Amino acid sequence: MPDIFECYLSLPDEIYLHSSERPNELNKNAKGHGSRIEITEDGIFVLEDGFWRKGYPHRLHVLAANQVKRLIIDVFRLIRKAPILVLLLFPFRKILWNMFLDFGEMTFYVYYFKSQYYLKSGRILGQAITDVFHDERAGRIATYIWEYDDRYRYNFQIAFGLLDRQRFENNPKKEIRRVIDELIKRDFQDFVVKKWLAIKWATYLLPMKSVIKCISSIDWESMRMDDQDLHFARQIKEFNYEK
Numbered sequence: 001m002p003d004i005f006e007c008y009l010s011l012p013d014e015i016y017l018h019s020s021e022r023p024n025e026l027n028k029n030a031k032g033h034g035s036r037i038e039i040t041e042d043g044i045f046v047l048e049d050g051f052w053r054k055g056y057p058h059r060l061h062v063l064a065a066n067q068v069k070r071l072i073i074d075v076f077r078l079i080r081k082a083p084i085l086v087l088l089l090f091p092f093r094k095i096l097w098n099m100f101l102d103f104g105e106m107t108f109y110v111y112y113f114k115s116q117y118y119l120k121s122g123r124i125l126g127q128a129i130t131d132v133f134h135d136e137r138a139g140r141i142a143t144y145i146w147e148y149d150d151r152y153r154y155n156f157q158i159a160f161g162l163l164d165r166q167r168f169e170n171n172p173k174k175e176i177r178r179v180i181d182e183l184i185k186r187d188f189q190d191f192v193v194k195k196w197l198a199i200k201w202a203t204y205l206l207p208m209k210s211v212i213k214c215i216s217s218i219d220w221e222s223m224r225m226d227d228q229d230l231h232f233a234r235q236i237k238e239f240n241y242e243k
Contacts, residue, residue, distance in 0.1 A: 011056060015039070017112040043119035043147075051231045054119055055147045061111050065148040068104045068141065076198035079205060086205045104141035112140065113147075121157075121223050122146035132214040154233040154241060155183060160223040163215075172212040173203055186240040 013019040036047040045052040079086060089096060115123060122143040130139030146153050159179050168175040180200045187193050225233065225241070233241035
């Protein structure tokens, strides 16, 4: 479960993609450590204890992201426990994919920002996914989760920093598994380690062509952690975020 913060400062209506259907709770200021909010071309930043926290971590936004993320992780766990399901459900993959996208869109609908207000790194990821999977819903969902799940964003930022381009081009699946192994070494929580193991197991069973194409198309340098990220990541004691 990601950290949940109360909203620091309310955002103007024009930030939201569907502002007329936004819950009233999003209009309320709440207690928090943030003293200032900046809306920039690189995303929304909240000043906290002298450092800029990326994203706008309102409690309702974060809980919505957690719902969809939990579904994704549960699928990986299920595949690890019952690999035969990959063969049984493969003929229905497009139907299941569209069901997932519809669920994500329904869950995030009232919380979506207009695309220009998301973190730049999230927009890069979302665009890559949209281009590869030819579906804007997939890109929006990925951008949203990247914005609101700090822990997983930090983990994947570390992953982008660990990837080696030459190794990836020679054997992408092997390089992905090497990076997952490194993430497992850095994680001190057994239940999270099991999630990474489930994802690693899935790389042996699932078609990875589109995922590999997506990762390859991204500028990895633009996805890595900066000093502001590292300041907040170091507060999470369950993972070694040191570069």
